[in-house]
Amino acid sequence: MTCVGLIGLAVGHGSHKEALGQAWKLTGGKGFQEDPAIRTALNALSQHIGDAPKDWNQNVGPANLYLVWSVERVAMLYNLKTVGGKDWYSWAAHMLVKHQRPDGGWSVGGYHGAHPTIDTCLSLLILKRANFVPDLTESLKEYVPITDPGSK
Numbered sequence: 001m002t003c004v005g006l007i008g009l010a011v012g013h014g015s016h017k018e019a020l021g022q023a024w025k026l027t028g029g030k031g032f033q034e035d036p037a038i039r040t041a042l043n044a045l046s047q048h049i050g051d052a053p054k055d056w057n058q059n060v061g062p063a064n065l066y067l068v069w070s071v072e073r074v075a076m077l078y079n080l081k082t083v084g085g086k087d088w089y090s091w092a093a094h095m096l097v098k099h100q101r102p103d104g105g106w107s108v109g110g111y112h113g114a115h116p117t118i119d120t121c122l123s124l125l126i127l128k129r130a131n132f133v134p135d136l137t138e139s140l141k142e143y144v145p146i147t148d149p150g151s152k
């Protein structure tokens with residue numbers, strides 16, 4: 001749900017200029033200050049992201065594809081390479097490789113409506129790092145400074 005909240009904040013901030021219409025010109029087109037709700041939510045989300053194992057043979061435990069996909073959506077939307085200082089993609093990729101079936105697909109489950117086809121689609125989308133809303137990502141960069149609260 002933290003990811004859903006972050007996506008909602010992104011939509012709100014990203015559509016602000018459009019909602020203001022002509023009034024945006026009166027503001028001088030200035031961006032906004034960093035949103036503390038985004039920083040707080042990213043910190044909370046980082047608690048659910050594991051560290052990327054240094055060894056590909058290391059066990060990563062059970063996969064929660066819906067969580068990993070949600071983290072990927074947020075990281076892509078906010079253009080973050082790390083969340084809470086953690087390399088979310090290395091963590092996700094390691095988890096996916098460790099849970100891939102011999103036939104190339106995934107069947108992890110653990111969420112309502114799970115099915116091998118959906119698991120495989122989610123896994124491929126995560127690995128691809130597909131940004132479905134690049135225009136919103138660009139709007140966020142322009143109007144709201146977004147940084148990983150855990151980055152140094």
